[in-house]
Amino acid sequence: MLISCKKATEFIEKKDIFGLTKKEQFQLDLHVFLCAKCKKYQRLSEELDHTLRHFFMSKSDEELKLSDDKKEKIKDALKK
Incomplete structure (x- = not known):
């Protein structure tokens, strides 16, 4: 019934995107109740999600587009 910290973090990230089953939610709630690190x-994670949503919702489509120069820098960095 108890899940690992790794599974708990997976559930935390899955929760906002796909939702959790009742069983998964119960397992996560129990784990977070018992584990201070996962609670933190x-x-x-919730604070970061909130901040990113706020940031992206406050920007126009033009502000969110990358310049060709920035795209090339990212490609070069990924090749390393």
Whole structure:
């Protein structure tokens, strides 16, 4: 019934995107209740999600587009 910290973090990230089954939600709630590190991870993940949503919703489509120069820098960095 108890899940690992790795599984808990997977559930935390899955929760906002796909949702959790009742069983998964119960397992996550129990784990977070017992594990201070995962509780902190969950709180920080929620704060980051909120901040990113706010940032991207406040920008226009033009502001979010990357310049060709920035695209090339990213491609070069990924090749390394």
